[in-house]
Amino acid sequence: MTVKNQDIALLDLGIDSSVLNEELTIINCRIERLSLSAVNFQKRVTIDSCIIGELNLCATWLIGGLTFSRNIVHSEVWWEDGGHNESEIEVSYNIFNGFVGSIDCQFGSMVTVHDNIFKLGCDWFLKDGVGDNYFDGGYCFHDNIGRTDVYFWYYPLKTRLIELLNESIATSDKSNTLEISILKDSVGVLCLKIGKELYRLDMLQNIFPPIDDCKIYYSVVSILQQYFQSIEAKNLSLPGNTAVKVRCGDLNTLVTNALINIS
Numbered sequence: 001m002t003v004k005n006q007d008i009a010l011l012d013l014g015i016d017s018s019v020l021n022e023e024l025t026i027i028n029c030r031i032e033r034l035s036l037s038a039v040n041f042q043k044r045v046t047i048d049s050c051i052i053g054e055l056n057l058c059a060t061w062l063i064g065g066l067t068f069s070r071n072i073v074h075s076e077v078w079w080e081d082g083g084h085n086e087s088e089i090e091v092s093y094n095i096f097n098g099f100v101g102s103i104d105c106q107f108g109s110m111v112t113v114h115d116n117i118f119k120l121g122c123d124w125f126l127k128d129g130v131g132d133n134y135f136d137g138g139y140c141f142h143d144n145i146g147r148t149d150v151y152f153w154y155y156p157l158k159t160r161l162i163e164l165l166n167e168s169i170a171t172s173d174k175s176n177t178l179e180i181s182i183l184k185d186s187v188g189v190l191c192l193k194i195g196k197e198l199y200r201l202d203m204l205q206n207i208f209p210p211i212d213d214c215k216i217y218y219s220v221v222s223i224l225q226q227y228f229q230s231i232e233a234k235n236l237s238l239p240g241n242t243a244v245k246v247r248c249g250d251l252n253t254l255v256t257n258a259l260i261n262i263s
Contacts, residue, residue, distance in 0.1 A: 003029060014038040023064070026050060036060045044087060047071060057082060062089060065109065069093050076101075076120075083107040083133075091116060096146075099155060100124070102133055109137035118146030120155050151215065157201075158223050161192070165227055168194045182220060190216060 002025045003011065012035040013020065023043040026034075028050065035056040036045070043064040054075040065087030076098035083089075083105040091113045099120040113124070124133060125141060125148060141148070165180075172178045172195060181193040185200070190213045192199045201216050 001025070003027070005029065008032070011035070063087075065089055066091075071095075073097065078102070079105055081105065085109045085111075085137075088112060095119070096122070101151075105133045107133070107135050107137055107139070111135055111137070111139040113139070113141045114143050116144045116146075118144060118148070121147040121150045123148070123151050126151065150219075154219055157216075157219065161220065161223050162227060164192075164194060164199065168197070180224070182217065192220060 001020070001022055004025070004027045006029045008029060008031045010033045011026075011029075011031050012033075013024070014035060014037050018038055019040045019042065021042045023046070024041065025046045025048075027046070027048045030051045032053040033056070034047075034050075034052050034054070037056045037058040037060060039059075040061040041064055044067070045062060045064065046067040047069075048067065049070045050072075052071060052073045052075075055073050055077050057077065057079040058081065060079065060082040061084045062082070063084060063086050065085050066089040068089075068091045070093045072095045074097045077096060077100045079102035081104050082102075084107075086108055088110045089107065089112070091111075093115045095117045097119050100118055100122040102124050122144075125135075125139065168180075169178060178195055179193070180195075183191055183193055185191050185198065190201045192201055201220060
């Protein structure tokens with residue numbers, strides 16, 4: 001099956017069959033939504049030189065392998081319960097504008113990922129202990145641009161925290177110090193306190209599976225450091241005479257220690 005030089009609103013390979021026994025080649029197409037979900041591809045799949053608005057890969061089994069090259073993908077890509085390849089999967093020379101993540105995938109043959117741009121990061125090779133991916137045939141990952149050490153919830157969390165920080169600093173009482181603290185509430189839930197407002201960190205993002213406190217804690221510390229360091233680096237002043245004190249402590253005890261002091 002070959003699809004070439006077409007402008008397509010929806011291409012859903014799972015509509016007619018859950019098993020495809022012929023090679024699939026999609027080349028030089030613009031596709032608003034491409035769904036390979038719930039299909040067992042017995043032969044090789046090749047997707048080359050396409051612009052894809054949304055890519056769906058839930059329960060996509062690529063027994064015959066995959067070549068995914070020279071594409072631009074605008075959406076987040078989330079691959080769940082898939083892989084199972086008996087031939088190589090190669091992902092190369094693509095631009096991914098959204099986050100690229102996967103959970104509970106098992107790859108039986110080599111997975112090669114190189115020369116891609118991950119604008120919002122990729123977590124394929126991170127081990128979380130829950131829903132890990134398994135690379136039984138090995139993997140080769142090189143010459144990519146973009147962070148590969150962050151989980152899919154990192155950037156939404158960072159965006160929301162920066163919004164809260166900007167709002168809080170802009171509306172703070174300029175005569176007092178604005179204190180920002182990482183702490184646990186009365187029932188042991190990790191929170192961020194900005195001034196008098198308390199925000200549960202597990203509620204600032206819609207995440208599955210649940211992420212442990214350690215990853216959220218150190219991610220928030222990193223985001224806070226980056227935020228205030230960027231203000232200093234750009235020689236930007238805080239509104240009015242606002243002074244900001246950021247406090248955090250050891251994750252287990254959360255005994256407060258001054259982390260950053262800016263006035």
